Amino acid sequence: MRILITGAGGRLGRDLRRVLTPHHECLAFSHPELNIADLAAVRSVLQEERPDLLLNCAAATDVDRCEREPDYAERANAWGAAVVASCCARLGIRLIHFSTDFVFDGEAGAPYTEFHPTRPINRYGATKLAGERAVFQSGADALVVRTQWLYGGGGGDFPVAILRAESLRGGGSLRVVADQVGAPTYSADLAEQVARLLDLPLRGVLHFNNDGECSRWEWARETLHLAGRGDVPVEAIRSEEWPTPARRPKHSTLRRFVWEQLGWPPPRDWRAALADYLGTLRANGQLPG
Ligand SMILES: NC(=O)c1ccc[n+]([C@@H]2O[C@H](COP(=O)([O-])OP(=O)(O)OC[C@H]3O[C@@H](n4cnc5c(N)ncnc54)[C@H](OP(=O)(O)O)[C@@H]3O)[C@@H](O)[C@H]2O)c1
Structure with missing residues (x-):
């Protein structure tokens, strides 16, 4: 499969590239190489490269900076997601987009399934939720993978x-x-599991965290x-x-409800x-x- 990764210089992007490269043709674009908020650039790269699948790992993930600088948060998390999804929809490219437990308020008292109502309490969560909505409104063939407390990659x-x-x-x-x-989640474990999502004919939201x-x-x-x-x-x-x-x-622990419905075994403990x-x-x- 020909797979294009945006935000490829980040934690998850690096792990996805490492895990997928031996089995697929990976085209990795870091932030300086492709800004997902640049509509003309995204359209041009996708028209040129014609991937089967786009993995959108690009995001503004500094939660406190998002709170202080709304433009920083909205540009990548909301507008950038809309740009990527719209171009994927237009060009018939499957999209896997990543999102966060911070779309929830953390007050439910139990782990959140994919179908629980969202209610972000900070700007990072609000802009990531806006990005999810833009993905679905675009009409792209898209899966949103929510994860949480992501670590890995060393720094x-x-x-x-x-x-x-x-x-x-x-x-x-x-x-x-x-x-x-x-639930602390190792980016290498998420990347390994994304590999099994590549052929899954599923649209909507899927939660993944370590157990x-x-x-x-x-x-x-x-x-x-x-x-x-x-x-x-x-x-x-x-x-x-x-x-x-x-x-x-x-x-804000995520429950892997969809994962359970697919009959897949739980990932390893955190x-x-x-x-x-x-x-x-x-x-x-x-x-x-
Ligand atoms: N980290 C977590 O704890 C966590 C938890 C839940 C969900 N997630 C989600 O998981 C996904 C991957 O997160 P991560 O931990 O790998 O984040 P990360 O290490 O911060 O990587 C994100 C990458 O996106 C790049 N980026 C930012 N704005 C961009 C733009 N406009 N165009 C292109 N690239 C841009 C960043 O580059 P710069 O460094 O140059 O800005 C960075 O290389 C994100 O969707 C995130 O929201 C993360």
């Missing part, structure tokens, strides 16, 4: 941030919020434990004690995936601290 993710903070803490304890619950759930505090503790630093004290705090420009949902990731970082000499 700038939560586990690496925790290990960096640990190495800089100078003897004090770390402080991590304990009242935000979700289980935890608070951010538990995620930090497990990261330190797996990195051999389980002795480091981690203070459990409330979100109000760690103010950020954007509010976060308190409990702890096993995290252990694998930290093992890979260690083997590559990239484990901080």
Whole structure:
């Protein structure tokens, strides 16, 4: 299959390229190579390359920056999604678009299925929801894959941030919020599973996360434990004690309801995936601290 990846320089884009390249013809475009908010450029590249499938990994993912800079959020997450989807619809290209648990408010008290009403509580979530709607309104043959708490690829993710903070803490304890619950999801696991979605004749929304759930505090503790630093004290705090420009949902775990209906086995538990990731970082000499 001829597959074009947008946002290919990001965490998920890099993993998708790595996983799919041995089996497919992958055309990878990073942000500088193709800006999805540039309608003329997207149309021209798609007309030229004529892929069978487009994987749209491009997004504005800095949640707090989205809150401060609405244009930054809307340009990629809403308008960019509309551009990509409209061009795919016009040219008959199948689209897999990625979205987020942040389309939910986190107040339901149980994991969210694909069919639960959305209600974002920050601008990132609102613009990602606008992007989902634009995808469906475009008439493209499209699947929206929602995921959450994505990490992988080495830099700038939560586990690496925790290990960096640990190495800089100078003897004090770390402080991590304990009242935000979700399912940490390894981008390599998501990329592996996208491979099985390529031939699936499904339109609509599908949730994917690693199995289980935890608070951010538990995620930090497990990261330190797996990195051999389980002795480091981690203070459990409330979100109000760690103010950020954007509010976060308190409990936004995704339930893989569609996955279950397809009869597919659950992915591995988040702890096993995290252990694998930290093992890979260690083997590559990239484990901080
Ligand atoms: N990270 C998470 O925790 C998380 C959670 C749930 C869902 N998701 C979703 O999963 C998908 C992949 O996320 P990720 O973690 O791989 O994000 P990422 O590492 O931030 O990658 C996103 C990439 O998109 C690029 N980009 C931004 N605006 C663009 C534009 N206008 N045109 C083309 N490229 C653009 C970024 O480039 P620059 O760096 O140059 O801006 C970056 O390389 C996104 O749809 C995201 O919303 C992520």
